[in-house]
Amino acid sequence: MSQLSIGRTGGPPAPIILKPSRGWQGINLRELWRYRELVYFLIWRDIKVRYKQTLLGAAWAVLQPFLTMVVFTLFFGQWIGVPTDEVPPPIFYYAGLLPWQLFQAGVSKAGVSLVSSRNLVTKVYFPRMAVPLAPVMASLVDFVLAFLVLLGMMAYFGVRPTVALWALPLFLLLAVVTALGVGLWLSALNVTYRDIGYIIPFLLQVWFFLSPVVYSASVVPQAYRWLYGVNPMAGVVQGFRWAMLGAGQPEWVSLAISAGVGLFLLISGAMYFRRMERTFADVV
């Protein structure tokens, strides 16, 4: 029967072996790749559902960073007078908020994703990593919408992008890598320890102030810049501003540290996730 051979290419297939797994597992990217359509549909669902039954719909993707930027401009720019690297404050804050909100939305949604998809996890098999992966990817869509507004603002304020623009995708990648790494850690932990649900907002708030969103990284004393780089989002936010606005070039040492930490978070997160994966359906 021809119908039965869907998804197969010739020859008797290798059997699926079920047995108890022990210790650390490989990250099985091949399996994740085979389920890419599911990942795609989960991302698509997140995007579709996000602004259903709202009056303003996808405009929220822009309004959230924009309104925050207005508040920051009034408070930090006008009243307190935080230096903004010679960049008009609205652009300075908005450009900092974009990568930050990408990270924040990704982490907060991925962190609770496994628990909120409990009915899927306990009923059907698929690589569990698809669950936290989807919200991180879906945040990219909001990012793109908000990014278009940034381009408009730059045109309005007459800020031209510089040659540093080539580095933009790299900083975005680092933001996604970090968000996914943290998201994997938190989502796997949240299955066993529901405390994570309460910790996430607090964690993100602290992280926000440790990242140069409302201030410029240039206020950090030279001697501590490398330590500051341990926060990958410091590198991302600063780097993003530099790539777009040409202001506040990051130091390579601290950037390298940021990239290293981001990568470490992703790999360790994926390994921890894989190790805990087999108990998700029983514990969640």
Place this chain on the structure above:
Amino acid sequence: MSDLAIRVEDLGKQYRIGQYVAQYRTLRDVLVEMASAPWRRLRRAEDRHARETIWALRHVSFELRQGQVLGIIGRNGAGKSTLLKLLSRVTEPTEGYAEIYGRVGSLLEVGTGFHPELTGRENIYLNGAILGMRRTEIDRKFDEIVSFAEVEKFIDTPVKRYSSGMYLRLAFAVAAHLEPEILVVDEVLAVGDAQFQRKCLGKMSDVAREGRTVLFVSHNMSAIARLTQDTIVLDKGKVVYFAPTPEAIDFYMTSGLAQQGERRWGAGEAPSGPFRPVALRVVDSRGRQSEQVMASEPFRVEFEYELEQEITGLRVGIYLSTSRGEPVFTSFDTDDPVAFERHTSRPAGRHVSRCHIPAHLLNEGRFVLGVNASSFGIRSYFTEEHALTFSVDPTGAPGSHWPEARRGPIRPALKWEILEAVR
């Protein structure tokens, strides 16, 4: 080996009982444990591991050829669902080993992953992807799924606006159009109205006839008998019988395993007072306590209770309703005026009120029994609307030579005359 579909060897799954009671530990518990006695923590964890675990499934071995349709029966908690969860890879075995040749599709619960805000169309794609279908495959079967579910007009409406019937039909339609080599089905047929169940059963037997391997868990013996060739009987996590289906069902029904059909009330489960419920039982025509009765045979409902003191004017009775909550009837043990006169007062001690339900009264399906004890207009002692469920098997019911669903909760054998009309 080439026609082997599934080989299971010594498969076992252990659960920590703590997971059932307190679903998860808080971080605080762990920190407190570590802070108070870090050296003892590991040892205690070991101890606890030994004490508070149960084997939901153990030492299970069997082989299935391709195209074989296997039934799995056993009472609640026997490990049926655990076995299906293992085979569909939702959870990992604790010990043992299994080989599976081919893609496994599971119908563990219809509607898994449906999102209420999305439209019917969107949910078909999402649900299909979750169940392991490819997009091209869904594209190809889209129209077929929609017409099977009979939701053509509402396909672009969010499913949160669907009636529960439409929702269910759509969910089943997506799952039923999966084409895995191995299909795992868990009791999906227990939902929906009789007509829909009939449709599902029809689809199931199509699947089986197409030569696919099917594992089918059900409490519905007539569905098992109709659809499967061989059946495994599970009890307490072990395979106690594996044989051709008629034999296996016979074993199951006569071995005492099927005898649920009872609800017992423990000490703390009923309000304190002069009336204490003990047990409610369904007893079939052969005098066996059973979860399933035949529509064509009479059966009894027995309510056993204890009175702390003498009660005057007591009436004890049952409510019968369908599994969808429609009332069927209410009846009390002193409905008969003669009985009412004779039992004006009941002495302290154990009593049984037994209700005889005649043959050819109830239609096929699941029913819910409730109980009530009161002195009319004075005091209600005990009431429980959902005390026990049982199912009725239609074999031999009036008109069962036509394989169709009959509407309504009752299916009485009525007298008919067919006459030549006189002009």
